[in-house]
């Protein structure tokens with residue numbers, strides 16, 4: 233019998249934060265991830281939200297294609313606090329969210345086995361949501377997505393291609409709302425499954441896949457949901473920024489008491 237310790241397979245959890253978008257729907261200004269929320273860039277909030285999980289030891293930030301040096305400097309100016317000890321890498325992104333995520337995945341070291349993909353545009357996700365996603369992946373789900381029921385009824389419409397400007401849209405159906413979910417990030421993955429999906433569907437046309445779990449669905453692997461959180465909303469339009477400021481102010485007031 234050997235007295236050597238059994239070989240331990242190294243295993244780490246990393247978060248990839250696509251932050252290369254321009255934020256067109258938010259209106260003119262700096263790239264969305266670099267805009268201030270409560271006086272601090274939105275991206276810094278998002279990095280802190282991932283590093284707040286004790287399981288996350290590496291955060292890969294995907295910067296605007298020509299902005300990696302600026303993002304590196306900005307993150308160095310806003311270091312993580314002592315108990316958030318994650319390492320933070322910065323890589324340049326691409327022209328679509330899918331491409332940016334692919335470039336972030338390519339920067340992960342070999343010992344990363346669980347990957348979170350988290351929008352920089354969801355700066356206020358609570359750590360309990362992050363941890364619930366990681367736990368579900370570690371328990372064996374290849375892909376895990378935080379999700380909420382819908383408040384609005386949703387209509388399906390005819391494709392707009394060829395429609396004249398200003399022409400009303402034609403409704404083609406009303407999916408049963410109780411069977412729909414609005415999905416958030418971080419989405420969590422077994423690393424090999426996510427790598428396989430990005431490799432297989434690298435050339436999706438147009439804006440590419442709008443989320444990573446959708447690519448895993450195309451592979452045929454199961455995707456499971458965990459409860460999302462109202463504060464994990466995506467800052468997309470100007471009103472979202474007003475809401476985000478209010479949520480942050482409430483948190484700071486609560487922390488003060």
Ligand SMILES: Nc1ccn([C@@H]2O[C@H](COP(=O)(O)OP(=O)(O)OP(=O)(O)O)[C@@H](O)[C@H]2O)c(=O)n1
Nearest residue numbers: 250251252253254255256257327328332352353
């Ligand atoms: N080429 C791109 C496009 C988007 N993203 C990131 O994907 C996340 C979700 O995208 P979204 O909220 O749509 O951001 P933008 O693309 O910046 O927004 P818009 O469509 O209004 O320009 C954001 O964190 C964004 O920075 C990215 O990394 N690379």
Ligand SMILES: C[C@](O)(CO)[C@H](O)COP(=O)(O)O
Nearest residue numbers: 329351415416417442443466
């Ligand atoms: C990934 C996502 O946040 C899930 O809701 C969403 O699909 C991102 O879409 P966007 O068009 O990049 O905002």
